[in-house]
Amino acid sequence: MFEKILIANRGEIAVRVMRACNDLGVETVAVYSDADKHGGHVRYADEAYNIGPARAAESYLDHDAVIEAAEKAGADAIHPGYGFLAENAEFAQAVQTTSGITWIGPSAESMEQAGEKTKARKVMQAADVPIVPGTTEPVETEAEVHEFGDEHGYPIAIKAEGGGGGRGMKIVQSAEEAGDQLEAAKREGEAYFDNDSVYLERYLESPRHIEVQILADEHGNVRHLGERDCSLQRRHQKVIEEGPSPALSSELREKIGAAARRGADEADYYNAGTFEFLVEEEDRTDGELLGPDANFYFLEVNTRIQVEHCVTEELTDIDIVKWQIRIAAGEEIDFEQDDVELEGHAIEFRINAENAANDFAPATGGKLETYDPPGGIGVRLDDALRQGDDLVTDYDSMIAKLIVHGGDREECIARSKRALAEYDIEGIPTIIPFHRLMLTDEKFVSGTHTTKYLDQELDHERLEESQERWGTEPVPSDEEEETVEREFTVEVNGKRFEVNLEERAGLFGGDGGGSSGAAKRPSPRGGGSGDDSAAVTADGEVVRAEMQGTILGVNIEEGDTVNAGDVICVLEAMKMENDVIAETGGTVAEIAVSEGDSVDQGDPLVVLE
Numbered sequence: 001m002f003e004k005i006l007i008a009n010r011g012e013i014a015v016r017v018m019r020a021c022n023d024l025g026v027e028t029v030a031v032y033s034d035a036d037k038h039g040g041h042v043r044y045a046d047e048a049y050n051i052g053p054a055r056a057a058e059s060y061l062d063h064d065a066v067i068e069a070a071e072k073a074g075a076d077a078i079h080p081g082y083g084f085l086a087e088n089a090e091f092a093q094a095v096q097t098t099s100g101i102t103w104i105g106p107s108a109e110s111m112e113q114a115g116e117k118t119k120a121r122k123v124m125q126a127a128d129v130p131i132v133p134g135t136t137e138p139v140e141t142e143a144e145v146h147e148f149g150d151e152h153g154y155p156i157a158i159k160a161e162g163g164g165g166g167r168g169m170k171i172v173q174s175a176e177e178a179g180d181q182l183e184a185a186k187r188e189g190e191a192y193f194d195n196d197s198v199y200l201e202r203y204l205e206s207p208r209h210i211e212v213q214i215l216a217d218e219h220g221n222v223r224h225l226g227e228r229d230c231s232l233q234r235r236h237q238k239v240i241e242e243g244p245s246p247a248l249s250s251e252l253r254e255k256i257g258a259a260a261r262r263g264a265d266e267a268d269y270y271n272a273g274t275f276e277f278l279v280e281e282e283d284r285t286d287g288e289l290l291g292p293d294a295n296f297y298f299l300e301v302n303t304r305i306q307v308e309h310c311v312t313e314e315l316t317d318i319d320i321v322k323w324q325i326r327i328a329a330g331e332e333i334d335f336e337q338d339d340v341e342l343e344g345h346a347i348e349f350r351i352n353a354e355n356a357a358n359d360f361a362p363a364t365g366g367k368l369e370t371y372d373p374p375g376g377i378g379v380r381l382d383d384a385l386r387q388g389d390d391l392v393t394d395y396d397s398m399i400a401k402l403i404v405h406g407g408d409r410e411e412c413i414a415r416s417k418r419a420l421a422e423y424d425i426e427g428i429p430t431i432i433p434f435h436r437l438m439l440t441d442e443k444f445v446s447g448t449h450t451t452k453y454l455d456q457e458l459d460h461e462r463l464e465e466s467q468e469r470w471g472t473e474p475v476p477s478d479e480e481e482e483t484v485e486r487e488f489t490v491e492v493n494g495k496r497f498e499v500n501l502e503e504r505a506g507l508f509g510g511d512g513g514g515s516s517g518a519a520k521r522p523s524p525r526g527g528g529s530g531d532d533s534a535a536v537t538a539d540g541e542v543v544r545a546e547m548q549g550t551i552l553g554v555n556i557e558e559g560d561t562v563n564a565g566d567v568i569c570v571l572e573a574m575k576m577e578n579d580v581i582a583e584t585g586g587t588v589a590e591i592a593v594s595e596g597d598s599v600d601q602g603d604p605l606v607v608l609e
């Protein structure tokens, strides 16, 4: 076993990995940027090294800085967590070739292979794992797209060889669109992944997103730990994950799990990994499940521990992170496939510092005035923050994960309602109100939601209502005067009452209003920095950066017409490439950024007229 592991990450996942280290009796080393000097992961570690400025490219993504810190600390292994360097084959290779330091993850070769989509499709095909009907070689011409459409029908997905996770995919609805979409897909592939190679798949209109957790060692043992259902997504960002899938029969579950196992075996894959599948929905009556003949197709492999791994840990009682470390240390998996049993039901809620009623706008700052997480039976919290901490907004907006376990889905949902009601956070907005809404949502509760549900079907008004009812921040309004809520406790005839008073914010000058976090005056979206009105001059709908990051590419030019839902530009943040999407259609009046620009949260990007 290793003696000391450096965790090349921050926040909750860094603490999660350190907890596994502690359980194994291994010392921990944190790295941190200037923005994270007081970070929870720094507090938790045995020792910690500053590796650079807030900008991730100069700290958490700096290969040399991370490896140097490991050498300085005398660490004998590096765990990358998720995001940042976790799926960077070049970094894995650099760690592997540094003497005395082991990479905790799959081989650099596996990571590279998973990144090349047609390669991965070929390997799966060889292992008899169904892939989405389509090509396993790149396509070049419009004629090839037409030919595919004639044979398989429309719509067709054109995907970038280097894509994944919601990027580099174009949908062709009819033969007339083939030429334009092929060109667009190639252009995006070239701009974002340095690779204009694209391939084709039949586009499934409303699939479920099912992923299978794999653990494999370097001695040829491959186990699957069941599946997670991640169908509840907003613009490719997962918000709630659960397992087992409420849609699969046990026969179908076994088939998909066995397929993932064959795939991992064929690819000589080791360490933890996730095999993603699309499962085609069918017309189902209440309580009916997808049977063994339902269509399922391999989509891609994630070569890292995932945010939602905890769902599987709760179901199987297997510590996946601990196994990642043991496998990297050369140990052999000591349980058989038949020993893996899924116990009950688990749901994970991502606690993001965002306001769901305001288009999930991330908080631009704030302090955890109150942080009082839930507990009790079936409740697990993975977090790194504590009451009194300032919110760090330089990376992503996820501050914690609540994972709830129950004997069945019904008990799990009841416990989830209870746990989310217990969760008391003040000083920053969170999407707890959104989660509480989902737990009363007919579609979610019945388990019939698909990947389209949040983006296309959920009524925005219900988000506002839930925010009003359960949120600590007011629903944004167009009115100038915001109200501030203050809580008082009174006793009337010996009985205790909690009283909320609403007052106009203007009545409080400065911070003369005491210490309640709830009394903070909310800043209107994008208005935080005050000086950004100078950056754009055109009138119209200003599209702003949702997070700090780097502009990887701009897809539009001034004068272009865009439709709602079009990708305007791509913003890299936390190593993830995020599409910036037009909320409304319009004409591009002004473009405030260009490729390579570094932007802060709230900065204007584009003005639409």
Ligand code: MV4
Residues within 6 Å of the ligand: 132, 157, 164, 165, 166, 167, 169, 201, 202, 203, 204, 205, 207, 209, 233, 236, 278, 299, 300, 451, 452
């Ligand atoms: C698809 C698809 C339908 N048909 N491919 C989106 C992320 C990228 N990694 C693959 N994605 C999809 N590929 C075919 N042939 C639908 C999606 C998709 C999706 C997939 C998983 C989870 C959420 C999604 C949301 C929208 C679209």
